[in-house]
Amino acid sequence: MTLCRYWRLDRHPEGNTRFERFLSLHEEACAPLAPGEVRIAVEWLSMDAGTRMWMSPRTDGYQPPLPLGSRMVGLVLGRVIESLDPAYPPGVRVRGFGQWADVATVVPALAGLEVVDETVADPRQHFGALGMNAWTALVGVREVAAVRPGEWLAVSAAAGATGSLACQIGRNLGARVVGIAGGAEKCRFLLDELGVDMAIDYRAEDVSARLSQVPGGVHAFFDNVGGPILDAVLGNMAHYGRVAICGMIAGYDSDVAMPGPAKFDQVLMRRLRIEGFFIPDFLERGAEFLPQLRTWLDEGRLAVRFDETQGLENVPAAYERMLTGRNIGKVIVRL
């Protein structure tokens, strides 16, 4: 009999701290697999801001709220230990949407389950340069914000998992990059490790004033944050600029919608395009993105710093670290 330890969502969180008030750790025997199901011994969990929305009671979000009492949902990387789907035999390493648990049980099609490439030296890169954050960054920078060589790309939450990849992808595509992050340490990381052209510390600097120094304005903006950062960038866009809305971290801790940008009228005045995207919509295109990402990874042009926490019991703390921006790079939990 396999035992499973997991985090259960007991109440809708308030704010982005002290998730132990809303989640509880449980252990119980795994139910027998239903037809088509696959069971995974989880090696790493990925901490993603997008999942914060699922904890909210809001019904106008990405998808219906996770019912209270459910196992908390998140991306997992691990090895199949039991399977009723021959495409995922025991022993293969897989990645997909599972649970915050040491043993995850999934329906492959619903989980977006994929067998990962074992030739990658550090398997954590399946949550890094080859993972969903990287797909998100590639789709957002190259397809939605449609950045072109020589243009200026701005990236918010630039020291985070997705933002740090977006900065590098912009640079790899020939753009000049402005990274916006909170704190001097993150800005040093942006300049020294990611090679951005300009780093703005939104905690210490006037973002709009700094952006006004971008010659010709910002052509493309990869936004993870929304709120005042989006406002500051909208006021400094070039005509015909494109904004890829990847996330709205600034609003995730609230059960009500965040107000729209005060500079929204610049959409008309400067003929901007603002487009929201959601990476699960692009899951089936992962195979198309992977070769480019793998090439950059192998060439050393797509570096990922991992912020790794040990142990299932520390998931809420790791999640809070990520949501409150105390991390640099990709927050994962090793089980």
Next chain:
Amino acid sequence: MTLCRYWRLDRHPEGNTRFERFLSLHEEACAPLAPGEVRIAVEWLSMDAGTRMWMSPRTDGYQPPLPLGSRMVGLVLGRVIESLDPAYPPGVRVRGFGQWADVATVVPALAGLEVVDETVADPRQHFGALGMNAWTALVGVREVAAVRPGEWLAVSAAAGATGSLACQIGRNLGARVVGIAGGAEKCRFLLDELGVDMAIDYRAEDVSARLSQVPGGVHAFFDNVGGPILDAVLGNMAHYGRVAICGMIAGYDSDVAMPGPAKFDQVLMRRLRIEGFFIPDFLERGAEFLPQLRTWLDEGRLAVRFDETQGLENVPAAYERMLTGRNIGKVIVRL
């Protein structure tokens, strides 16, 4: 010696009423033409909401504010009476950006000056089904909002010049159309004369509640208004919906930016695309748009109701009619 009567911008307007406080009527002798200039005896003036922005001191608008003391700028239709550009000989009827004047003097390239097709029975159609409002509607509906047959298109300010054309173009392209306008008379016009599928009177009805009845949500929105109407539509968009921002009438009477839509986060949640456009950017494509518009006009599928005022001295009153939405259809002034 040719005399010219014109309206001069004396002060930046406050609000959208009583423009006589900010404009004054003058008469003086025309200066001799400078090289390349063309002089036009104006037959009709077009009243356009977009020019309201030029009267404002705001520097983050479409273009720099019109300097106080200038002749007020607007679209004119008339006959060339004197010309230093052989492409526009005396006697031809032309349309372009001139002045609120009985005699307009223009530089053709700056004015977007065009010789119009004299085979059109009613020359006013060069401000109607073949004019800039029609190009705007065609670009907005077909290219920016990218409406497809069978989809639902919503149009705000639907009984106005551009909106009424957008409704018909949507219908002609096979979409189902929701027109949003203020007042029962306008809604009757939408249903009876434009053939929309649903008309919403935003003064008397809950726009969001009515839009929630659109099966599957609104796929494409042609917005002239911004503000609460945009909010109501954003909350009722289908996933992957497109919003073409053509105007923000709700904000034109203010010297400060209008706040962004409260439902802005739906851009992310429903993966919407919001795009501003500005029809002067498309001037050079007019020749491409005209054949389609002319065909629809000749087939009786692009009707324009004209709201015609007589006399240069009544321009401020006609302008106010248009800006405050007391018109149905295209507001013009016959000189």
